Amino acid sequence: MRSDPDRLRFEIVARDGDARAGVLHTPHGTVETPCFVPLATRGAVKGMLPAEVEDLGFEMVLGNTYHLMLAPGEELIAARGGLHGFMGWERPIITDSGGFQVFSLAHGSVADEVKGRRGAPTSAGGVLEIAEEGVRFRSYIDGSEHFLSPERSMEVQAGLGSDIALVFDECTPVHADRDYTARSTERTHRWLGRCLDWHAEHGPPGQAVYGIVQGGTHEDLRRESVDAVSAAGVDGLAIGGTLGRDKEEMGEVLEMTTGLLPREAPVHLLGIGEPDDLVRNITLGIDSFDCAVPTRLGRHGMALAPMPERRYRYDVSRAAHATDDGPLVDGCPCPACARFSRAYIHYLCRADELTGVRLVTIHNLAYIEAIVSGAREAILAGRLAAFRDAILAGAAPWEAG
């Protein structure tokens, strides 16, 4: 681990058990943790403008190396002030490495696994070759051939100019056996070294690099991976790879993995962020999260709500909501719930009106933000366990304090 005040500095301001409230200091300002990082996969949080994302309380977004290298290309973005300038977001940005996307093309995605689907590629593109040097694949946009490697991923992320870059890794699938996972994790560590070598020579001075802990569901492999990543001189750690077949196994893998982590490093959990995941994993010491859930559910008219028995969501377009004059969630202080009824949003979603998607997306993002900022308050007050238990029992985040 390293801590370089000219790029990333992680200040822990309070601890509550293994959890901590902190501040990430980056060249584009500070981020209070624990935090949720909305996806700006292709340079925009879906349907939202940057000022609106900021107004909801978010301080960092996540851009996607894989999508942005295919279009419009990192050179075009670099020439426009990097991703900050291109998309008009002046606060911190984290970029993922593209590893998750290219390996999802080959293996099926982690999201598929958690949802009980397996193996099927989730995109029209395709992987041509996975080798020590890197991964050759076809663009899902036009079928053109592309290559991603540790060096190329860091080069793209340098062009994007993110505050935090992620190293290029293989995201191992749950159906990989121990042998495959062990060999893949070792290769991920070799790739980590290549990423850091490239970055030391060519990376933007202010850009921090997080290493990614792999190792699947195997404790010894996770331990080896934590040791390798920590020793490599990264600015923070991200937890990647499969976390098991269901939420129970995910909880065990994350409890085991977080127990191995260095105590002072900032830790990001990749791609996980449902309400119960957030409070459980903040308790384990995770500092930041990204996840498609709030925006993707919004596009499908699914509103987040304090309903643990229904995975914290309901379908606004169901007939039962047609005449409901309450807001999406009672007591919710978000801009959608403050002004619009469930009946109106139900109607818009049924009519496929973009305004409906926007209102549910705004609510979902605000709901997630209320959970992570509520958790931060709880850590500062030394009562995170009670906050977590209240969320898990079905309290709304603004009532769980």
Added chain:
Amino acid sequence: MRSDPDRLRFEIVARDGDARAGVLHTPHGTVETPCFVPLATRGAVKGMLPAEVEDLGFEMVLGNTYHLMLAPGEELIAARGGLHGFMGWERPIITDSGGFQVFSLAHGSVADEVKGRRGAPTSAGGVLEIAEEGVRFRSYIDGSEHFLSPERSMEVQAGLGSDIALVFDECTPVHADRDYTARSTERTHRWLGRCLDWHAEHGPPGQAVYGIVQGGTHEDLRRESVDAVSAAGVDGLAIGGTLGRDKEEMGEVLEMTTGLLPREAPVHLLGIGEPDDLVRNITLGIDSFDCAVPTRLGRHGMALAPMPERRYRYDVSRAAHATDDGPLVDGCPCPACARFSRAYIHYLCRADELTGVRLVTIHNLAYIEAIVSGAREAILAGRLAAFRDAILAGAAPWEAG
């Protein structure tokens, strides 16, 4: 004509030739004219929230009887404070009668004609019968059978609680012959009487009613229609029906028709609102306009611009714009142009990102608003002809003053 201060009062504050600057006083506040009325066809300006529409300078929106009666139904809306309460728009609302939509199913739409298409129904629904009593048709949503008549249209609009209702009429197509147009226009006048009779007995006290002038491209029929509508005791007039095969004929028909209108009544032009249409017809004395152009073009990545030779628009997603660091239109003060480059919006539109649609829609609405508010300023200063000529010659609205 009537002018009842308890519902609509039209105050003319300045004249410049046949044009006028005015104020519509309604139960939900005032509207400065000339004005453009964005479409909230199904209870939302596409992709926008009410506060955003207001922030762009609009004071009135237009809801659609046909769509809102099919879903969610006017009873549901009436029980939620009418369309104002349901959609959260506290300013004036005008509702159209549904006549245009049901006759478009039978004839093809006026928009199709102006664009050189003809005859094809524009929706999956269908008209079952057109009779003196009214029109039977199938819902485009679920195929269920519905009936619209003068009384039923006014009943729906009463439920919607608009500030200005439009009478139920037949929108005659350009390919109708003189005989059909004459008979249709006479029936429209009988329907006008039935609308006003129903409204006098059951209409909401504050709701004004505009009659619709038909008569196709025939001067004698337009004159008869103006006389019939003016004599019927309406609060304002709208110009409907075919305006000819192209913009040249439209100009002639509108010059002829506006020359016949009573001098003090507010006049609305239905469904027309491209930049050149606005300045030409404001010059002829039209006070308000509605049109799908700014929002529909926005959804297709077409940005309004001072390019008369290209129908005042260009396709942002064309490759030429990929590296253009300027705004959608140089000097445009709209929120999209103030913060985002053409290259960024180009990328979002190519990537089918909702944020791209929103940015072009915001720009287009702001561009149209700048034209009508610029025209108002010009009327107040007695130099509308120069403003019109500048817009027609390719000046941006903020430079045309």
